[in-house]
Amino acid sequence: MQALWIITSVVFLFVLIMLINRRLLREQYSMLWLLFGVVMLILSVRVQIIDALADAVGIDYAPALLFLVGILFCVMLILHLTVIVSKLSEKVIRLTQELGILHHELHERKRSES
């Protein structure tokens, strides 16, 4: 079981590096995912960390901590992506407006030339 997890972590990191290599991931996002991949690899090799952390926090069923952290990470990631999408929407709206106005100016110029 642990071996499967280690292999998954390694494959995940390979996929990340391939995506970065082919410029399919922007720097700021690739850093976050690399961190996630490294943490996943460390935890898969040293499973005891999760047990120790669960004990410290007072959780009986250690994997529950893993799920909790995993879910929290996903929520934060989705929230972060939502913020990014909002910014991009703002930019797209502005670009669309600028383009519309430029079209108009070009059209007017062509009309006055003919």
Place this chain on the structure above:
Amino acid sequence: MNAVITKKDSTVTGESLRQGNTSSKILIIIPAYNEEHSISHVIRDVKTHCPSAHILVINDGSKDRTREVAEANGAAVVTLPTNLGIGGAMQTGYRYAHRYGYDVAVQVDGDGQHKAEQLYLILEPVLSGKADLAIGSRFIEQTGFLSSATRRVGIKILSTIVSAMTRKRVLDVTSGFRAANKHAISVFQSDYATDYPEVDSIVLIHRSGLRTSEVAVVMDARTGGTSSINAMRSVYYMVKVTLSLFIRSLKAAKPVEVQS
């Protein structure tokens, strides 16, 4: 991309530039964000010391009168509908240079820190074919405005990392005062980091099989306005740049074909 480097303009001096003795098509790119106070001085400075060059101000979504002032001083202006930062702004300039076939593209900051009288120093290595990217360095002779102590430490650390990655000693890795030839322009117009691109671009140039050259220059402190980088952001900047250099090392290298 195949191109021929010819040894034109082999003797470039401050005087020869001021007299307009150059057959090369030079574009001076001035990225500016809210620089209405310093932009006219910068444009006039460049016109005095390099009158044959074309000046392109990249108005990076300024909220003040940067565009009006720049146009009033006779510079061509590209106004970006939304602020992109120094990386996006400079890449706009490189795209323009690439599209309109300029031989050299020079970066001169809109805040007045770069002195136009030293343009010949960074143009010489590029025009004579010795380098594809010439960087004006404050730290070769350690004269002029050298930035704050904290930033100098940060720059030294980054310099060590970049020198190790490129296997060539580079000192002033954050200097924006640089000249790029057609090969470097073709690289930058398609790949230029949006955040803190000065450092990343040095590694990118080397991985593209091109050459950099560092020349000693003197820089001024800002003439007006406020900097977008302050002391508190320096540490954050350091961490981000180091990580982005690591990411750059993972990206596939695309060597540029050069015929000579």
